Amino acid sequence: MAARVNIASIKTKAMNSPRVNNAVQKICKAKFNQAKASVLREFLDDVVTREIRGGANVSNASGTLGGYGNLFSYIGFYDGFDPIAPIEEYITNFPFQAKVINRGRGENLSVQVKFPSIEKIKQLSGMPWEEGNSWVVGIERGISGFSNYMYDMYMGKGRSGAAIQKKNKSGTVTSFSTKRYLPSILADIKRKFK
16 A cells, blocks of 8 residues: 655645755845845945035035035035944944745745835934934935025035025025935845845
């Protein structure tokens, strides 16, 4: 008499085994570290990041201000402050966190992987003069008040030491040009990771 073998049951037990779980975690961790390194590299190499990190006396290489002034002085960061550092540190130190989920029977596994949170990045990138708003999000959605911005790297005034926010419109440039930035970089990498 031949023994009956339940292949589906064997596959289900194999897929739920610690050995498979560990192998899946290892593969996902390697891919996560590659994805995180890609986000960090793209963020740090971005023209907006380089302009902000350059301080109050660099040019508007990003073109967000039509070539007038620069993002560091426009956003109103304090002279000597590095607004990129907290975000860079958060992404660099963000740990691999994954949970293997067995969906259904057989050979299919699903893995939930956490990525750096845009909500946390918003907290780390608060506008110095506009509580509750994030300059990181503002790069993509727009930052108001540009018509009152007056830049002069030699004036030595304002938080940044190179610009002031006038009560009346300055008559220089009228609008802020948005750019693809960290929120989109993170969204793209999450899509690719799936």
